[in-house]
Amino acid sequence: MLLLWAGAAVQDDDVERLRGEGFCLGVGPVATAGAVDNAQQSMIVDFLEALVASGDLTPFAPMLESPGQYIHSFNVVDQSVDDGATRVTIDAYLLANRLRRDAATLMLRSGAIHSSVVLLLGQSSGLKEPLVLSPPSMAETILAERLAKARLAVTDPAKLRECYTDSELKAVVQGDKDAVGRFAYENLTDLAVVGAATCYVDETQGAPDLHPCTAVIVLRVGRASDERDVGEFRAKATVHGLAEEGLHQAIEDACDKLISELVTSCVVAAAGAPPLDGIRLTLERPGRLHRLDEIATRLALTPGVASVETLHFSPREAYLRLRYTGPPRPLVKSLEDGRYSDFRVEARQVVAQDMVMAVIESGEGETEPQVDPAGTDSPKEEAGA
Secondary structure, eight states: OOEEESSOSOSOTTEEEEEEEEEEESOSHHHHHHHHHHHHHHHHHHHHHHHOTTOOOGGGHHHHHOGGGGEEEEEEEEEEEETTEEEEEEEEEEEHHHHHHHHHHHHHHHTSOOOEEEEEEEEESSTTSOOBOSSOOHHHHHHHHHHHHTTOEEOOHHHHHHHSOHHHHHHHHHSOTHHHHHHHHHTTOSEEEEEEEEEEEOTTSSBTTBEEEEEEEEEEEEETTTOOEEEEEEEEEEEEEOHHHHHHHHHHHHHHHHHHHHHHHHHHHHHTOOOOSSEEEEEEOOOSHHHHHHHHHHHHTSTTEEEEEEEEEOSSEEEEEEEEOSOHHHHHHHHHHOOOSSEEEEEEEEETTEEEEEEEETTTTOOOOOOOTTSOOSOOOOTTO
């Protein structure tokens, strides 16, 4: 059994104080050491099981072979011998951040998890300058490269900007922390990384043409499955140099300071995600808002649908969340068989709790029947028949 004690008397915030139990057959110093090792391993197992929703600890076998590397220190608080076995209770200081980091590395390396991220990072040229979101900022581009290198799948920034206006994107960046997880849900990714980079050159300092160039990046991560706020991440870097080159290097340095902790948090959050709540329905090319309304009305009348929520609308794509109990086929059939004003609906993809439907204008993709010039419907006789 694992008990977490808050407010441990240690200075390193990487350390968590835990209590665990272990046993080993035999008595004496060797058996005591074995029982302590067993207690430490049990602590690591419990910690990892709490991280991974699937409960599959196979990728973590290398970590469990030497659990002592994750123990900062420990004290044996109780020891007994029962039926030829030594039992101990220990208080241990666990190196939690190292554990999470190594667990994330092993999950990515083994392919046990494939985390997808929608990234949105605005950039301003000073503390009082406006935030620029389109085209993608230098900071967003560099951070996207870092995340992709760490084996996270990053949403295409061009597609993101086709589906959202600048004002909508700015509302996400400047909104409350609870909106970040919802943004991930809307974009069919495991996580959303949203924030801003403030970059500026202090021309009052330094040599001519060589000034302090500073980049400050503030990010927030949200999880789609339960729209939970994962946490906030900050980094600051200053480089002396020419304005353009100096700012580019400062942004790179700030991203490098963030990336390890950011990737670890993203992977751990995705691994511990609960099942998605409801069905995410993507409508391709809805075009006009009244079509979304007609589809939502049709869904509301479909047996098994408890609620319909519009997450986002643009002429290119719309996203809805459905509370639905039932198999997917009746839901798809209800949408495809619906009578609509100037369009029809066709299924493009139905996978688990993600559905993609295409909105097709009336007449589009329909071919006129061919008329036989001879006035008959009979196939032409082949020559020589």
